[in-house]
Amino acid sequence: MKKLLLPILCVTVLFSCRKLDQPITRDYTDAAYWRTADDALAALASCYENLSDDTYYFGDEALSDNGYVNGIGYKAVSLIAGGAYDPSNQRLTEEWKYRYTCIRKCNTVTTNIDRVTGLDSTLKNRILAEARFIRAYSYFQLAGWFGDVPFYTNLITIEEARSISRSNRETILDFVASELADIRNALPVNNYSGAANGYQEKDKGRITRGAAIALSARVHMFRSEWQKAIDDCQLLINNATNGTYALQNSYSNIFSPANEFNNEVIFDIQYGGGRTHGSQRNFLPQTVALLRSTLVPTQDLVDDYIMLNGKGIRETGSGYSENDPYTNRDPRLNATILHDGSTITDFDGKVQTILTKPGSNPATNSVDDQGASPTGYYFYKYYDRTATNYASGLNLIVIRYADVLLMYAEAKNELSQLDASVWNQTIRALRVRAGFNDAGATEFPGVGQEALRTIVRRERRAELAFEGVRATDIRRWKIADQVMSRPVRGIKVSGGAFRTDANGYIIAEDRLFTNPKHYLWPVPTFERDQNTNLGQNQGW
Template sequence: MKRLLFLTIYAAILLLSCRKLDQPITRDFTETAYWRDAQDALDALSACYEHLYKDDYFFGNEGLSDNAYVNGNGYQNVTAIANGGYDPSNARVTDTWGFYYTTIRRCNIVTENIDKVPALDSTLKRRIVAEARFIRAFAYFELLTWYGDVPFFTNEISIDESRTIGRTAKGEVLQFVQSELTAIRPHLPVNSYSGGGGYEEKDRGRVTRGAAIALSARVHLYNGEWQQAASDCELLINSTENGTYGLLSDYRSIFTVANEYNREVILDLQYGGGRTYDRQRSFMPQTVTQLRSVLVPTQDLVDDYVMLNGKAVSEPGSGYNENDPYTNRDPRFEATILHHGSTVTDLNGNEQTILTQPGSNPPTNSVDDQGASPTGYYFYKYYDRAATNYQSGLNLVLIRYADVLLMYAEAKNELGQLDAAVWNQTIRALRVRAGFTDAAATEFNAGLSQAQLRTIVRRERRAELAFEGLRIFDIRRWEIADEVMNRPVRGIKVTSGAFNRDPNGYIIVENRGFTAPRHYLWPVPTFERDQNKNLSQNQGW
């Protein structure tokens, strides 16, 4: 926890302005002069927002799952985690621990010092504290998900204390997270929209009541508390009391600068102005972004997109043609993934046809080329045509309304209550928005068992939320990671070339491994245990 303890707020507040979350602060501060007015408190809160999440995690999380593969040691060496060949000194394992304890410290500084601000408006004060408590709860939830038991505190602790504090049981910290997300709701505003349909500027990027409810639903869902998860979702579905949310009409448009702050967004990570990222250079074809393509989709993800009739590609009657594999597929497939024959407009306005099969002409994006995708696929979602010099200011959506619908469908199915009404509110609504028209895909089938509906809901979740950093959490909480991560990373089917292929002709990029129960929790980082001998280690590490 060294990074958490040596960080002071007087350095942290230089990172972001609270009035514009994507702009740097230009005011000068000293320790004795701080906490003078409301702006000081808001600036300190902005330092918490700056540490809510990382684009490195958002995109890198896909490479931790069966959705994607990272070619090399990028994204803090997530490939070593995905193939089971890591230890407590792994870069991502170490960084996540330090990152979120820095977040927690910043939030604790706000909650402990805000009373020093003279004559602070009581409503604003409650909101600032509620936002800081939300971000702290978010940080603890992330830590619990990755590490299980973690050190827990809600005050500023000293360096000496940091060297002796032990780990608190996951259940106790989880209870705190859940209680915080409930307690802060009355002090957070309901999201408001301008006439144009987007968030009003004063609320852009900030935590609202809907975000607290949606995160609470996610916490309950991940913990298998189905009724609580369903109840939270119901507070946001077909009601505006806690926020005005709905599905954007066009799936592709959600992930564009032009449609930021749309009614589907519940919580997003803010970019723009002085804060940008260049991650699209690692997942788009190298002819588009002029850099090696290393974060790429897997064949397993491609195979999970259903046909337009709602059937899986392996189901009888699906109509799937292995010689024409991308026709009549879930429309979200084309909105998410580039494949052989896809067209894309590059950053110069030129239309390119992406060719990935070996022997293609030109060969630059094919599996033959060292800098191209080794699977023959590229991610398209989150490609930002508005980027300047490859630097994107596109916000990254952490929670959106579609996820609330999917959480509700899953919770209701696990309760044995996924009926036609729930289906129409959730799966049907998402499929119709995506572009499905076949009744076999959109209408509820009362003859399906709970297990069959579970398969549909989980597949729907994967298709809708692909490349949004959530799949890794799903396969871990469903306890199927030891199944799906113990398979080779596969790419496109080829008939020629010096490729390692499976019996069906699909490229084998790399073998992966996942050992249960060891890999269901990350180890406590070596560096942290060297500093604090009271930190125990997880099973198997």
């Protein structure tokens, strides 16, 4: 059957068990379904499958000035980042389909769960809350990328799908915020004790109350609703009522397979068992992953990591040297990015030194090699040495406690309330955890709102790099037309057949971001061919 817009066919293929990291294995007919609690849980598990995947998660980094995809991988995000795309672009076309498939699955759960007789009321409310969270998350993603989109919470027909119009973005965001507030009490906290709303150890990875609150804060940040974001964050900061969250002692350990489900993680995408992802083959050096390195960091990201004394590299007294650019830098730089001289233990247990400068010997990982990183940098965060055949089961973190602290600091500053007390709770705590001990980096700087805004945004970038949030941040801050209209830069070189800027930094690609056109993606061509009522966004 031909693919339809806003997928409206019955969900007849569902998960066979409650675990969230297993592939679909069973077929069902609607008449034989919705008889037991396990049926409802299996249908809910199918919703989880469409929360996200690694191509969206990692590909989003290249939709910002943090990352660059060399070629058309990750569903052609490089065309979007470069401003050279149209409504037929693969990423935006598949994003639309992916999110509406998820919404259809969630609507199937909310519409049909009453057919299960004798279902425990607490379990029923939890299942409904999880489905509503996933649906709200899907609508948040759609509204963020496309603006006005079709909105419905029932099971629409083919005819309705071909005639439905788009609803206002703010109406949809109102719905998302309302849903996240309404479902909180039906969701368990993250204690896995089995005592809270039927939550048990085997249910790790399911949506919790903390996830609903943290996502609500993110929605309010997107809308510049600072006090509402503060109110949400305060429900999680030093407050165990809605979950027990804290910063891990080690920054790099947050992303290690041995430390999954740590209490800094609030909401993550589940992998492992029968579900794996192979993105690390695209972002690691060739000598480690034995594949071309296509998803790579930019020089602009590297430049934003501060010095150990708290100063930016261009600030007077920073101590930065272009001849020794990686010394005395924010420790999170080395935990996130491999640069010239970095070491890495490969899959065979051998320690490799990564050489990226032109003329290096061997040249396999240097900018000289066609299959190496064109910027001279590689992502290191999310490297999983335990992966079999490079296929990782490592969960991908969507929101963690550090993000809550950063949202809190940003919102407080926007209301001119970022003082020493808030600083110590947030920025100082993150920097101390990262390994800073110089007072210039850890003590409240006592500067004005604009200077603090720069500090908070830079801190957010360093802390959350390669976690898929930067693309949304630069759009909600309305700076995307500035930072995404700059060339993608790589390491500084001297001589050779490289295109460089005036200072000798490699230019890997020119980019363009037009305001207001590129702040919203166009409605996909395929969808408008099926439904003439959808209209189109400005400039498309």
